[in-house]
Amino acid sequence: MNHKIVILSDIHGNATALEAVIADAKTQGASEYWLMGDIFLPGPGANDLVSLLKDLPITASVRGNWDDCVLEALDGQYGLEDSQEVQLLRMTQYLMERMDLETIVWLRSLPMLEKKEVDGLRFSLSHNLPDKNYGGDLLVDNDTEKFDQLLDEETDVAVYGHVHKQLLRYGSQGQQIINPGSIGMPYFNWEALKNHRAQYAVIEVEDGELVNILFRKVSYDYEAELELAKSKDLPFIEMYEELRREDNYRGHNLELLASLIEKHGYIEDVKNYFDFLQSEK
Numbered sequence: 001m002n003h004k005i006v007i008l009s010d011i012h013g014n015a016t017a018l019e020a021v022i023a024d025a026k027t028q029g030a031s032e033y034w035l036m037g038d039i040f041l042p043g044p045g046a047n048d049l050v051s052l053l054k055d056l057p058i059t060a061s062v063r064g065n066w067d068d069c070v071l072e073a074l075d076g077q078y079g080l081e082d083s084q085e086v087q088l089l090r091m092t093q094y095l096m097e098r099m100d101l102e103t104i105v106w107l108r109s110l111p112m113l114e115k116k117e118v119d120g121l122r123f124s125l126s127h128n129l130p131d132k133n134y135g136g137d138l139l140v141d142n143d144t145e146k147f148d149q150l151l152d153e154e155t156d157v158a159v160y161g162h163v164h165k166q167l168l169r170y171g172s173q174g175q176q177i178i179n180p181g182s183i184g185m186p187y188f189n190w191e192a193l194k195n196h197r198a199q200y201a202v203i204e205v206e207d208g209e210l211v212n213i214l215f216r217k218v219s220y221d222y223e224a225e226l227e228l229a230k231s232k233d234l235p236f237i238e239m240y241e242e243l244r245r246e247d248n249y250r251g252h253n254l255e256l257l258a259s260l261i262e263k264h265g266y267i268e269d270v271k272n273y274f275d276f277l278q279s280e281k
């Protein structure tokens with residue numbers, strides 16, 4: 001029996017890239033899809049992105065750190081003192097103005113860790129570490145001992161996302177580790193390898209054997225995605241423009257965030273939108 005599984009990760013609100021990936025994946029003849037988290041933001045994808053996902057036979061999903069950020073923003077865990085928290089509040093507001101609440105209920109229900117067995121081959125799926133979906137533990141140049149945290153005696157293949165780079169390596173005992181890369185937000189260090197393509201992976205299991213691991217990089221119209229974001233009034237559009245054109249995201253640049261928050265009056269927006277910020281006044 002042959003199983004082909006498409007692995008999607010780190011879409012980050014880029015529905016244009018997701019659409020191109022789905023079109024490419026359909027030519028691969030996969031029977032199921034696994035979703036590795038970080039579905040929304042900082043791109044504009046909302047209900048449109050959800051409807052693309054709803055058409056797929058998704059059989060496993062895990063929750064990413066950006067998914068948690070949306071939930072934390074909604075749950076009143078963020079305030080106005082921290083520029084990054086204001087950014088997440090404003091972007092979550094944007095999302096909620098364009099997305100059904102049932103999607104939030106679904107996000108909340110997602111586990112950090114999923115175990116899947118395909119023809120006897122045992123897979124472990126987590127956005128980052130099985131019990132920690134954020135941080136730099138699994139950056140691609142880290143030591144093998146870090147990657148061993150993905151593995152246990154019951155895992156033959158570990159799949160993770162989060163670092164936005166396609167990766168194939170082994171744990172110290174020989175188990176396989178796969179990262180499908182990022183659909184909406186690929187990162188590069190080496191200039192000659194830089195491109196605007198959306199990344200994903202396909203794995204093929206035949207009679208309990210792992211017979212193929214395919215890393216795809218699919219081109220899509222990133223200028224059209226940027227135009228879409230502009231036409232939909234995406235907040236922090238300056239940063240999204242740099243992400244789409246330069247594949248660089250300055251989400252940790254507090255100075256830049258503070259100046260954009262000031263320029264666009266985002267504090268007033270979120271004060272008016274979130275009740276718990278109102279009561280803080």
Ligand SMILES: [Mn+2]
Binds near residue numbers: 010066
């Ligand atoms: Mn991510």
